[in-house]
Amino acid sequence: MEQGQRTLRLTPAHVARVHREMEDLGQPPGLMPQTDADYAEWVERILATHPNPEGPTLLFAYGSLIWRPEIEHLGERGGVLRGWRRSFCLRQWRFRGSLDFPGLMMSLDEGGECQGVLFELPQTDLSERLNKLFRREFTIKPNTNIPRWLTVETDEGPVEALVFVMNRASPQYSGDLPPGEVADVLAKACGHLGSGADYLLNTVTQLEMRGMHDPGLWELQEMVAERIEAG
Numbered sequence: 399m400e401q402g403q404r405t406l407r408l409t410p411a412h413v414a415r416v417h418r419e420m421e422d423l424g425q426p427p428g429l430m431p432q433t434d435a436d437y438a439e440w441v442e443r444i445l446a447t448h449p450n451p452e453g454p455t456l457l458f459a460y461g462s463l464i465w466r467p468e469i470e471h472l473g474e475r476g477g478v479l480r481g482w483r484r485s486f487c488l489r490q491w492r493f494r495g496s497l498d499f500p501g502l503m504m505s506l507d508e509g510g511e512c513q514g515v516l517f518e519l520p521q522t523d524l525s526e527r528l529n530k531l532f533r534r535e536f537t538i539k540p541n542t543n544i545p546r547w548l549t550v551e552t553d554e555g556p557v558e559a560l561v562f563v564m565n566r567a568s569p570q571y572s573g574d575l576p577p578g579e580v581a582d583v584l585a586k587a588c589g590h591l592g593s594g595a596d597y598l599l600n601t602v603t604q605l606e607m608r609g610m611h612d613p614g615l616w617e618l619q620e621m622v623a624e625r626i627e628a629g
Contacts, residue, residue, distance in 0.1 A: 404611075406602065408619040412626045413596045422590040426491045430539045440545065441528045449547050449558035453521045456559035457531070458550050460484055460514040461504040462597065465604045468534060469527050471517035476608060477550040482563060483510030484612065486580045488542055489570045494589045494597050501587030501594050502572065502580060504601070505543055505564035513610040516550060516559055535562050542568045577614070581621035595622055 425431055448455070458479060459467065485507035495501025506512060519527055535543045543562035550559045564571060584594035602615050 404606065404616070406599070406606075406619060407623040408595065408599050408602070408626075409623070410599070412623050413593060413599055415626055416586065416588060416593045416595050418588045418593075420496065420588060420590045422492070423497075424492070425538060426497055432533075432537055432539055432541075436539065437529050437532050440532050441525050444528060444545055444547075444560065445525065447547060455519040455521065455524060456550070456557055457517045457519055458514050458548070458559040458561040459517060460506060460512050461601050463517075464515050465600045467517060469519065469531055471519055473518050474515050475552060476610065477514060477516045477552045477557070477559070479506070479512045479514060479548060479550050479561065481511070482506040482508060482548075482561070483512050484615065485564070485574065486584070486618075487564055487572050487574065488568075489572045490589070492589055493591045494594050495587045496589055499587050500583075501589060502575075502583045503594075503597065506561065507564045507566075507574070513605070513612070514550075515608065516552065516557070540568055541565050542570050577618055577621060581618055581625055584618070585622045585625035595626065598622060 457463070457471070458477060460479070461484065483506065484504050486502040486504055487507050488503045488505045490501045490503050491497050493501070494503055532545065535545070542565055544565050546561055546563055547558050548561045549556050550561075584598055587594040598615065598619055602612070602619050605612055605615070
């Protein structure tokens with residue numbers, strides 16, 4: 399697959415080899431789900447600290463939100479978040495993993511920097527939009543992803559945006575795993591939303607389409623393809 403002058407080694411054919419139809423069995427036993435009241439409290443907290451209540455409201459997307467935002471947005475532009483980096487540090491027994499073979503998904507962990515996409519959210523019904531967004535980004539307690547207002551640099555200057563960052567106190571936090579270990583997981587893990595390989599391929603593809611080359615993810619997609627080919 400051509401992306402500018404680079405060719406992805408990981409392809410839809412690789413993804414097809416590891417895909418399995420999986421039933422959503424819900425959250426594993428012992429985990430405490432977020433309640434309607436919890437989500438309402440998070441919405442209230444974020445709106446109360448909104449850096450620009452009259453708008454615009456910006457959302458920073460760094461992974462699957464780029465290619466599966468699921469909420470209406472008015473436009474997008476690129477931005478750089480300093481002090482945070484993409485990391486496959488979120489262990490999952492659901493979504494793109496299972497109890498038999500837990501998966502890994504990306505979050506933002508401390509250190510480094512991250513190129514991403516800024517979405518502008520409509521100001522109308524903002525509470526309802528945030529509620530839907532939060533239900534997508536965290537489902538159990540304690541939160542895996544914590545919403546925060548952070549400064550993102552753009553070509554037009556710095557802006558304040560809503561960003562989801564990893565909660566290191568979460569039992570699902572895996573820490574900074576070696577790339578080879580991450581590749582081992584992504585080459586095999588699958589859940590009802592699809593495989594880890596599919597998740598990685600979509601993210602790298604969408605970033606490259608926007609001229610955002612992530613060297614770490616690029617190396618990772620090569621390693622995952624190699625593992626799938628090796629069977």
